Amino acid sequence: MQSCFSALREHQKIKLISTLGYVTNHSLFYKKHLAGLTANDVSQFNLEQISSLPFTTKEDLRKNGGLLPSAALHDCWVYYETTGTTGSPTPCPRNEIDSLHNNTPLIIRL
Structure with missing residues (x-):
């Protein structure tokens, strides 16, 4: 059972890194919102660091609608x-x- 959990965590890590890389390169909002995150930071990111990411609020979505699309x-x-x-x-x-x-x-x- 542990290997299933390990595989899930690895999958989640890969998807998180992929998503962070994509939005920081393609969304003007997230490029600004995640400005302190370098390409190297993204490539080394792990699930334990997820709480360090700034939260995106509904108000952020409303105010920055045109800048959000990636x-x-x-x-x-x-x-x-x-x-x-x-x-x-x-x-x-x-x-x-x-x-x-x-x-x-x-x-x-x-």
């Missing part, structure tokens, strides 16, 4: 905004992969 908007499959029930609407552009990751758990649950 891909060009014309590459999005769908663009929508939240209803803004608790404040200004939050932009939520999605590509095909985002949609699969966001919606598949809902479909499987049915």
Whole structure:
């Protein structure tokens, strides 16, 4: 059983490093939000350091909507905004992969 946990942690570490590298290179918001994180820091990042990352709040999303995307908007499959029930609407552009990751758990649950 331990090897399953080790494999999961290694997978999570690889995905975290990949995500950090991607957003710091492709999202203007995260490039600024994670400004203290160098490419070397990202490549050496581990799960124990995750609490050192600055939290992204709903207000951050609202204020920086146009700076958040890590891909060009014309590459999005769908663009929508939240209803803004608790404040200004939050932009939520999605590509095909985002949609699969966001919606598949809902479909499987049915």
